[in-house]
Each structure stands twice: as C-alpha cells, then as structure tokens.
Amino acid sequence: xxxxxxxxxxxxxxxxxxxxxxxxxxxxxxxxxxxxxxxxxxxxxxxxxxxxxxxxxxxxxxxxxxxxxxxxxxxxxxxxxxxxxxxxxxxxxxxxxxxxxxxxxxxxxxxxxxxxxxxxxxxxxxxxxxxxxxxxxxxxxxxxxxxxxxxxxxxxxxxxxxxxxxxxxxxxxxxxxxxxxx
Amino acid sequence: xxxxxxxxxxxxxxxxxxxxxxxxxxxxxxxxxxxxxxxxxxxxxxxxxxxxxxxxxxxxxxxxxxxxxxxxxxxxxxxxxxxxxxxxxxxxxxxxxxxxxxxxxxxxxxxxxxxxxxxxxxxxxxxxxxxxxxxxxxxxxxxxxxxxxxxxxxxxxxxxxxxxxxxxxxxxxxxxxxxxxxxxxxxxxxxxxxxxxxxxxxxxxxxxxxxxxxxxxxxxxxxxxxxxxxxxxxxxxxxxxxxxxxxxxxxxxxxxxxxxxxxxxxxxxxxxxxxxxxxxxxxxxxxxxxxxxxxxxxxxxxxxxxxxxxxxxxxxxxxxxxxxxxxxxxxxxxxxxxxxxxxxxxxxxxxxxxxxxxxxxxxxxxxxxxxxxxxxxxxxxxxxxxxxxxxxxxxxxxxxxxxxxxxxxxxxxxxxxxxxxxxxxxxxxxxxxxxxxxxxxxxxxxxxxxxxxxxxxxxxxxxxxxxxxxxxxxxxxxxxxxxxxxxxxxxxxxxx
Numbered sequence: 001x002x003x004x005x006x007x008x009x010x011x012x013x014x015x016x017x018x019x020x021x022x023x024x025x026x027x028x029x030x031x032x033x034x035x036x037x038x039x040x041x042x043x044x045x046x047x048x049x050x051x052x053x054x055x056x057x058x059x060x061x062x063x064x065x066x067x068x069x070x071x072x073x074x075x076x077x078x079x080x081x082x083x084x085x086x087x088x089x090x091x092x093x094x095x096x097x098x099x100x101x102x103x104x105x106x107x108x109x110x111x112x113x114x115x116x117x118x119x120x121x122x123x124x125x126x127x128x129x130x131x132x133x134x135x136x137x138x139x140x141x142x143x144x145x146x147x148x149x150x151x152x153x154x155x156x157x158x159x160x161x162x163x164x165x166x167x168x169x170x171x172x173x174x175x176x177x178x179x180x181x182x
Numbered sequence: 183x184x185x186x187x188x189x190x191x192x193x194x195x196x197x198x199x200x201x202x203x204x205x206x207x208x209x210x211x212x213x214x215x216x217x218x219x220x221x222x223x224x225x226x227x228x229x230x231x232x233x234x235x236x237x238x239x240x241x242x243x244x245x246x247x248x249x250x251x252x253x254x255x256x257x258x259x260x261x262x263x264x265x266x267x268x269x270x271x272x273x274x275x276x277x278x279x280x281x282x283x284x285x286x287x288x289x290x291x292x293x294x295x296x297x298x299x300x301x302x303x304x305x306x307x308x309x310x311x312x313x314x315x316x317x318x319x320x321x322x323x324x325x326x327x328x329x330x331x332x333x334x335x336x337x338x339x340x341x342x343x344x345x346x347x348x349x350x351x352x353x354x355x356x357x358x359x360x361x362x363x364x365x366x367x368x369x370x371x372x373x374x375x376x377x378x379x380x381x382x383x384x385x386x387x388x389x390x391x392x393x394x395x396x397x398x399x400x401x402x403x404x405x406x407x408x409x410x411x412x413x414x415x416x417x418x419x420x421x422x423x424x425x426x427x428x429x430x431x432x433x434x435x436x437x438x439x440x441x442x443x444x445x446x447x448x449x450x451x452x453x454x455x456x457x458x459x460x461x462x463x464x465x466x467x468x469x470x471x472x473x474x475x476x477x478x479x480x481x482x483x484x485x486x487x488x489x490x491x492x493x494x495x496x497x498x499x500x501x502x503x504x505x506x507x508x509x510x511x512x513x514x515x516x517x518x519x520x521x522x523x524x525x526x527x528x529x530x531x532x533x534x535x536x537x538x539x540x541x542x543x544x545x546x547x548x549x550x551x552x553x554x555x556x557x558x559x560x561x562x563x564x565x566x567x568x569x570x571x572x573x574x575x576x577x578x579x580x581x582x583x584x585x586x587x588x589x590x591x592x593x594x595x596x597x598x599x600x601x602x603x604x605x606x607x608x609x610x611x612x613x614x615x616x617x618x619x620x621x622x623x624x625x626x627x628x629x630x631x632x633x634x635x636x637x638x639x640x641x642x643x644x645x646x647x648x649x650x651x652x653x654x655x656x657x658x659x660x661x662x663x664x665x666x667x668x669x670x671x672x673x674x675x676x677x678x
Binding site for chain 2: 014016019020023024027028029031032035036045048049052053056057063065066067069073114117118136137139141142143144147153154164172
C-alpha cells in the first residue's frame with residue numbers, strides 16, 4: 001500500500017493507477033464533507049466528482065504546507081458551496097431569530113454520540129448549519145466564510161453564536177428526553 | 183475553554199466520518215477528464231534555479247578563461263634567450279657551465295671573432311689543463327703580463343691568426359646577439375652569459391676584463407681540426423650584463439591588480455526589523471490592533487556565500503545565496519472573564535411537611551481565564567543576492583558603495599499569531615492561507631569597508647539597508663505586512 005507522500009507524488013506525476021487509488025482512499029471522507037452542505041444524494045455525488053477533478057487539476061500546486069486531507073476537504077467544501085443557492089441562503093440568514101445565551105459543554109459527548117450531535121446539527125436552520133459547519137468543523141475564519149457565502153463578517157459571527165445557542169438547547173432537550181426515557 | 187474542547191472533538195469526529203461510495207462509478211465518470219489532465223505537459227518554472235546556476239557557470243567560465251590566457255602567455259615558445267639564460271644563471275649556473283656541450287664550430291667561431299677568451303673557451307669546451315698550458319707556451323709573443331698585452335694589442339686584427347683580407351672585418355657583435363643567432367641552429371647549446379661574458383654569478387664578482395694573457399691556440403686534441411698557430415685571442419673588454427636581482431613583488435594589497443579578479447566571500451550579520459502592519463479594510467481594524475499590541479519584531483539574522491568578479495576599474499559584481507531569519511515575539515498576558523448562564527438548581531423549596539423540592543432554571547455563571555503566551559515566530563527567507571558595487575582603494579583599505587536586488591526563492595513561516603477572537607492561528611500549517619511562499623524581488627543598498635588581512639584574504643564590514651516592496655501576506659488576509667531591515671554584514675573574502 002502506497003504511503004500518502006508517495007501517492008501524492010505519483011498523482012502529481014500523472015500515474016493513473018495512483019490517481020484511482022486516491023479516489024478509492026478518500027472518497028468516503030470527501031463524500032461525508034459534501035453531504036454536510038448538500039443534502040440531495042445525487043447532487044452530493046456530482047459535487048464529489050467535481051471535487052476530484054479539481055484535486056487532480058491543482059495537485060501539482062500542493063506544497064505540503066498542511067495536511068493533505070485538509071487541503072482536499074477545502075476543495076470539497078468550495079465545490080459544495082458553488083452547488084447551493086447562495087441567494088436563498090443569504091435571505092435565510094437575515095431572517096433568523098435571536099436566542100438566549102448558552103454554553104455547550106464537551107461532556108455532552110458522554111451521553112450523546114457523534115451521530116446524535118450531527119443529526120441535531122443537520123436540524124439547524126440552513127444558515128446556522130452552514131456557518132456552524134464551516135467554522136467549527138472545517139475551521140474557516142469568519143472572513144473566509146463571509147467571502148464564500150457572500151455575507152458580511154458580522155453576519156457570520158452572529159450566525160455562529162446563534163447556532164451555538166440553538167444547538168445547546170437542542171442538546172439539553174435531547175439529554176433530558178434520554179434521561180426521562182431511561 | 184469548554185467551547186474549544188467541544189469544537190475540537192466535534193471537528194475531529196466529523197473529519198473521521200466516512201460514507202459508503204461507489205468508487206467505480208465515480209471513477210468511470212471522472213476518468214476521461216483525468217486523461218485530459220494527464221496529457222497536458224507541466225510547465226516548469228525553474229528559471230530562478232537556472233538563472234542562479236547559469237550565473238555561477240558564467241563566473242566560472244570567465245575565471246577559467248582568464249587563467250588559461252595568463253598561463254598561455256607565460257609558456258610562449260618565443261621566450262627570449264636572455265630570459266632563459268637569466269633563469270639558468272640564477273638557478274644552475276655551474277651546471278650550465280659544465281654541461282654546455284657547445285659545438286666546437288661555434289667555439290671556434292666565437293674565438294675567431296674575438297669574443298671568447300681562452301679561459302672562457304676552456305670553460306665551455308672543457309679543454310684539458312695541459313692543452314691550456316700548451317696554448318700559453320706556444321704563444322710566447324704574448325706574455326703573461328696583461329698590461330703589456332694590452333699595450334701591444336692596439337690592433338687586434340694584426341695579431342689575428344686568420345689571414346685578414348680587407349673584406350674580412352669581423353663585425354663587432356654583442357655577446358647577446360651572437361648567442362641568439364647561434365641558438366636558433368643549436369637548441370641545446372646555449373651559452374650561458376656567465377660562461378662567455380664576464381658577468382659575475384650571484385656572489386663572486388668577476389673582472390670583466392679577462393686577466394689571462396693573449397695566447398695562441400695551436401691545436402686542441404678535442405677539436406677535429408687544428409688551427410693555425412698564430413691565432414691569438416685578443417683581450418676583450420666586455421661590460422658585464424646587468425643581472426639585477428629580480429625581487430619578488432611585495433604582497434601589497436593594491437599595487438599589482440589584475441584586470442579581473444575573482445573572489446568568494448562568506449558573510450553574516452544582524453539587522454533591526456522595521457515592520458509595517460496595515461488593515462486592508464475597515465473590518466480589520468480590530469485584528470490590526472490586536473497584532474500591533476501583542477506582537478513585536480525582534481531581530482533578523484542573515485548569512486550567506488557569494489562569488490564575486492572585480493574589474494581593475496573598481497566595479498564589482500557578486501552573486502550568491504543568502505538565508506535570512508526574521509524573529510518576532512507574540513506575547514499575550516490577559517485575563518478573560520466570560521459570564522453566561524447554565525441550566526441548574528435555582529432554589530430549594532422546603533415544604534412544611536419536610537419535602538425538599540429543587541427548582542431548576544437558568545443559573546448565571548462567571549468563567550475567568552488567564553492567558554500567558556510567549557511565542558517566537560520566525561520568517562525564513564532564501565534569496566539569491568545580485569549586487570553591483572564600486573570599490574575605491576585606499577592603500578590596504580577599500581571603501582565601497584553597493585546596491586542590488588535579491589531574488590527570493592522561498593519564504594517559510596513558523597509560529598502562532600492571533601486572530602480577531604484572540605484564538606491561535608498556526609502560521610506554519612496555514613501559511614498558504616496567510617502568507618506568500620515567494621516574495622519576488624527585494625532590494626539592498628549599503629556601504630562597505632574592507633581591509634586586506636593577509637595574503638588574498640580581505641575582511642569586509644558593510645552596513646546595509648534592505649527593502650521589501652512586496653507584502654508578505656496573501657491577498658485574502660486582512661492585514662498587509664511589510665518589512666525594512668537595517669543592519670550590518672561582516673564578511674571574509676578570499677581573492678583568487
């Protein structure tokens with residue numbers, strides 16, 4: 001099995017077998033990233049295909065300044081965002097309500113698994129969900145999110161704050177429900 | 183930092199998530215496009231490396247050519263005989279004397295033309311002692327008294343053994359010219375001036391006027407024929423050829439400079455950093471304030487190697503490789519207090535019957551966090567300096583003025599800076615999002631003072647100013663970051 005470094009080198013050299021190996025090795029991870037932003041299954045597949053084409057187009061520019069997976073994931077996110085309706089998303093962001101302050105404890109993972117938390121994140125309004133995924137999971141700054149979603153930076157910050165609060169409420173409710181049912 | 187912990191864990195779990203995908207279906211769709219991409223030839227931009235090695239090649243070829251030209255001049259076959267004889271005189275005068283091997287014909291000719299004295303003839307052809315004595319006895323007319331000989335010998339032609347015809351007047355030739363004409367026919371039979379003239383060897387002065395009496399050469403057993411008995415060697419006055427001691431030129435630094443001089447120099451130095459941070463938009467003012475308050479530039483250290491070519495006019499071109507490391511400190515001592523609310527027991531209600539009922543609700547909470555950060559960030563640059571300077575000599579010293587460009591090959595950043603939320607940003611892992619990897623050209627100006635230490639080695643001190651016109655940060659980063667370095671260089675140069 002090729003190491004990641006050798007795989008990258010072979011793909012930069014245009015070796016087809018290594019390129020196929022790269023698709024096989026990372027398609028699961030990249031598809032999960034695409035599904036966070038594009039709900040539709042077939043649309044997510046299109047985004048994944050576009051992602052791999054862009055990866056092979058730009059792989060020669062990859063300079064090992066950061067993890068290779070992060071680099072590919074960023075390409076996937078950008079491809080996913082080009083597939084969504086940004087105007088509709090922007091409108092939804094502007095119409096969202098305010099919520100009370102709350103903090104999320106890391107101990108929530110003790111009684112709720114990642115699948116439960118990701119399901120709760122998916123239930124957030126699209127604007128909250130988008131900003132939350134981009135900032136918390138992908139690590140984008142508010143400035144970058146503002147450029148990607150064509151919103152203001154302050155809107156990005158407020159969306160994240162509201163997403164955190166809403167998620168906190170949902171987590172508390174889910175926790176209470178689980179304890180009650182237990 | 184509970185939110186940070188939750189965020190980190192969630193991010194980690196999300197990145198490890200895998201979804202089942204039909205890989206074959208995906209590959210079937212993208213394979214034609216991948217084939218098109220693979221068919222495109224990559225465009226390699228290695229001109230900087232080619233430029234650097236090309237420059238080294240040009241300098242090396244020039245040095246080789248210069249060496250070849252000077253060496254070929256030294257080994258020309260047209261060297262004058264005097265020079266060769268001079269060398270022979272200095273190096274092995276006695277060997278030449280013994281191993282002259284001068285053909286007899288030349289000796290006789292020289293004798294005929296009254297150039298060689300008997301002693302000189304004997305020294306050249308190794309005439310045995312008894313023959314020499316015969317030479318003296320058989321010519322009693324010429325006594326041992328040189329004064330008488332000199333007084334009598336007013337007309338050398340009259341005592342010449344050869345019948346003199348009016349036409350046969352020997353040409354008065356100098357020894358040197360005579361030797362030259364004979365040397366062309368007999369390469370090996372070079373008569374050393376010390377053997378044929380009265381020029382002294384290194385230590386013992388020789389009387390230029392031969393003190394031997396004029397003698398008659400009758401017959402020499404070494405000679406294939408015999409001469410007439412009335413052959414007389416006239417006395418000869420030959421001024422000594424000058425053989426001044428050719429002193430080696432003293433190792434004066436600037437007395438005899440070749441047209442082109444090559445050198446190699448190792449140098450290093452320190453510089454003060456002047457950093458300029460500016461916000462690219464109004465929204466970046468907060469970040470600008472944070473970075474200006476908590477970051478401070480320290481110093482820049484640089485070292486490198488350079489090859490130089492100096493013309494005798496004083497102009498000098500140098501090309502090399504230099505690494506510069508700029509260090510900054512990010513110091514953050516802050517106390518943050520976050521007040522929020524959590525679900526908890528607001529109050530206990532005690533029923534008169536003794537029951538205690540907790541009343542749940544939102545409870546305020548205050549979190550105090552103290553940060554102490556002391557992080558050193560580095561910016562490493564690799565450049566090719568191309569500098570043109572003018573060197574003005576002042577004895578062993580040289581004053582210079584230099585200017586040039588440095589071609590940046592790479593910029594690497596390490597460390598942590600703050601973002602607008604005071605969160606750490608790793609500038610090594612995220613360099614591509616924050617800073618450029620190549621800066622293009624930057625410029626250097628300076629003065630220099632150099633002094634010859636000892637043979638071929640110069641010590642050079644040069645205060646410099648280095649200006650970076652290019653913003654270190656990428657276009658998408660909120661702040662522009664530019665630098666100016668003021669410092670000095672100390673170098674040791676070897677000239678060859």
